[in-house]
Structure formats: structure tokens, C-alpha cells
Amino acid sequence: MEDKKAVNKGIFEAEVLSNQQIRQCYYRLNLQFDAKGSRLFQNVTPGQFLELDLSRVSLPDASMIPAHLRDTAVKQILLRRPFSFSDVIVTPLSEGPCVKVEIMYCVLGPATVRMMSLKSGDRISVLGPLGNGFSIPQGLKQAVLLAGGMGSPPVLHLASHLKRHHPGCEITAFVGAKSCESLPFSVRIGDHKGLVLEEFEMLQVPSHIATDDGSAGYHGFVTDKVRHWLEDQSVAPDSGAVFACGPEPMLAGTARLANDFNLPCQISMERMMACGIGLCQSCAVEIKSDAGDTKYRLCCKDGPVFDANDVLFHKA
Numbered sequence: 376m377e378d379k380k381a382v383n384k385g386i387f388e389a390e391v392l393s394n395q396q397i398r399q400c401y402y403r404l405n406l407q408f409d410a411k412g413s414r415l416f417q418n419v420t421p422g423q424f425l426e427l428d429l430s431r432v433s434l435p436d437a438s439m440i441p442a443h444l445r446d447t448a449v450k451q452i453l454l455r456r457p458f459s460f461s462d463v464i465v466t467p468l469s470e471g472p473c474v475k476v477e478i479m480y481c482v483l484g485p486a487t488v489r490m491m492s493l494k495s496g497d498r499i500s501v502l503g504p505l506g507n508g509f510s511i512p513q514g515l516k517q518a519v520l521l522a523g524g525m526g527s528p529p530v531l532h533l534a535s536h537l538k539r540h541h542p543g544c545e546i547t548a549f550v551g552a553k554s555c556e557s558l559p560f561s562v563r564i565g566d567h568k569g570l571v572l573e574e575f576e577m578l579q580v581p582s583h584i585a586t587d588d589g590s591a592g593y594h595g596f597v598t599d600k601v602r603h604w605l606e607d608q609s610v611a612p613d614s615g616a617v618f619a620c621g622p623e624p625m626l627a628g629t630a631r632l633a634n635d636f637n638l639p640c641q642i643s644m645e646r647m648m649a650c651g652i653g654l655c656q657s658c659a660v661e662i663k664s665d666a667g668d669t670k671y672r673l674c675c676k677d678g679p680v681f682d683a684n685d686v687l688f689h690k691a
């Protein structure tokens with residue numbers, strides 16, 4: 376049988392529209408794809424990803440490079456780097472679709488340091504779309520979204536996708552971070568002195584913050600915040616679902632939580648990825664098998680989104 380995903384991905388060029396710092400180490404990069412990329416990405420789903428070739432992008436001015444990254448920033452970049460999207464806008468034009476993609480990235484190594492220097496008009500090579508995204512169950516009426524750290528962009532994309540394509544679905548978002556400073560979104564002080572996440576506010580999606588050190592929102596893990604919230608709500612298993620992306624311990628906690636409330640749950644897993652297309656086997660995820668033992672699936676090709684019940688977690 377033909378592999379539909381393999382046929383529907385390719386290498387193409389994107390033009391940088393803008394590249395702005397949101398806060399601390401987080402930036403927002405907006406790209407416009409060429410005709411080939413726009414055709415490939417017109418039906419992309421939240422949770423899918425792309426790979427950027429940043430090997431020919433130069434380093435920013437030394438003063439812009441965070442001090443702790445100055446030594447590693449100079450390393451040569453051999454491999455493309457994977458990124459999800461926080462939004463995808465498809466505009467139908469007479470000559471074909473025009474796709475604009477927003478990527479939120481965190482600066483933490485040689486490739487992401489180089490991304491800081493991208494400016495409007497620059498062109499970069501993109502490979503994608505890759506992987507399998509979140510699938511929206513039929514009749515979904517209540518979506519509970521959990522985002523943690525670098526895993527937040529696809530959750531924001533899922534929120535805007537549900538708003539656009541499933542208007543009857545009630546969405547509540549929960550965002551976890553180590554501290555207020557490391558929240559990956561734009562934050563403002565709301566009417567009642569609580570902090571508001573502007574990206575979710577713009578979508579009219581209610582959002583809740585949890586921080587490990589209590590510097591913003593709930594003091595504790597985001598999964599504990601959601602547990603308290605679910606105890607006060609009635610989310611029906613046949614019309615509600617949990618969707619999450621973040622570090623593995625958070626995903627393991629989310630899987631337990633969803634199980635306790637008998638809710639279906641999809642999680643987007645994080646793995647270091649070399650090829651991104653199922654060739655190098657570097658991104659294995661251990662999955663429970665029907666026979667009672669385990670098998671391996673590739674995060675880049677079979678995921679990154681998996682049913683939470685299927686995954687065997689190693690960092691719980």
C-alpha cells in the first residue's frame with residue numbers, strides 16, 4: 376500500500392516574514408511557503424512538524440548570544456532541526472493556496488541561536504510536513520489542553536484549529552512552566568490582577584497557569600492543577616478528551632490523570648531526532664503490545680502524537 380505521508384512531504388523554500396522575541400529565550404518566527412510548500416501544507420494538522428536547514432544561517436552578533444551558549448553556539452550544524460507550528464494560515468488564491476506558518480522557538484543550542492539572526496526576506500529550506508498530528512474525535516464537545524515548555528506551540532495550534540473547525544467545542548488550556556519567567560507565551564496582568572496568556576486570550580480560550588515555584592498561577596505541577604479542575608467539572612468520556620505536549624514526566628502524569636477520569640488522551644512525544652523521516656531509528660518510543668510485551672515505534676514517523684494508553688513512559 377502506498378505511504379500517503381511519504382508522498383505528501385517534500386523539500387521547499389520559505390521566506391521569513393518576521394522574527395520577534397516574545398520573552399526571555401522565546402521567539403516567534405513567521406514564514407511564508409513557496410507554491411510547493413503551500414500545496415504540501417494546506418491540510419496540515421496540529422502536532423505535525425517540519426525540519427529547518429539552519430546550516431547556512433550565520434550567527435547573530437555576539438552580544439545577542441546568551442552567555443551560557445557562547446561556546447556551543449559556534450558548533451557546525453549538520454542536521455536539520457524539527458519544529459512544530461503554533462499556527463498555520465491557509466489563504467486560497469486563484470493560483471493555488473498560500474500558506475503562512477508561525478513557529479515559536481526556544482534558544483538553547485547552535486541551531487536556535489542562529490535562528491535569532493533570521494530577518495524579513497531571508498530564505499530557508501524546509502522539509503515537511505512530517506509525522507502524524509492530533510486527531511479530533513467525532514462529536515468532541517470538551518477539549519482539555521495541557522502545554523509544557525517547548526511543547527507549547529502545537530497545543531496553541533490545536534486551540535486555534537478547534538476554534539476554526541469545531542466551533543461547538545469548549546476548550547480549556549493549561550500551561551505549565553518552571554517559573555513565570557520561563558512561560559513560553561506573552562503574559563499580561565489581567566483585570567483581576569491575575570496573569571493572562573495573551574495568545575490564548577486572543578483565541579478566546581480560557582487558560583490557566585501553573586508554575587513549579589509558584590511565581591505565577593497555581594503553585595505546583597500543571598497536571599495537579601488539571602486534576603483539581605477536573606474534580607470540579609463534569610467532562611464526559613464520550614464527548615471530552617485530553618490533549619498534551621511537553622516533557623515526558625508531564626506526559627506520563629497526564630496519561631495517569633486522563634486514566635483516572637476515564638478520558639481519552641492523546642500526547643505529543645519529544646525525542647531527539649536526526650533524520651525526521653524514519654530512516655535513522657534514533658527516535659524510538661516504547662509502546663505496549665497486545666501480547667503483553669513491548670514494541671518500538673518511531674516518534675518522527677508513527678508519532679509524534681500517540682494514544683497515551685499505548686506509551687510506556689521511562690521518565691515518569
Ligand SMILES: Cc1cc2nc3c(=O)[nH]c(=O)nc-3n(C[C@H](O)[C@H](O)[C@H](O)COP(=O)(O)OP(=O)(O)OC[C@H]3O[C@@H](n4cnc5c(N)ncnc54)[C@H](O)[C@@H]3O)c2cc1C
Nearest residue numbers: 424456457458459479480481484485486487528645646647
Ligand atoms: C517533533 C518536535 C517538535 C518540536 N517543536 C519545537 C517547537 O515548536 N519549538 C521549539 O523551540 N523546539 C521544538 N522542538 C525542539 C527543537 O527541535 C530543538 O530545540 C532544537 O533542535 C535544538 O537545536 P539546537 O541546535 O539549538 O540545540 P541542540 O544542541 O540540538 O540541543 C540543545 C539541548 O536541548 C535539548 N533538546 C533538543 N532537542 C530536544 C528534543 N527533541 N527533546 C528533548 N530535548 C531536546 C537537549 O538537552 C540538547 O542537549 C521540537 C522537537 C521535536 C522532536
Ligand code: FES
Nearest residue numbers: 651653655656675
Ligand atoms: S528521527 Fe530518524 S527515524 Fe526518527
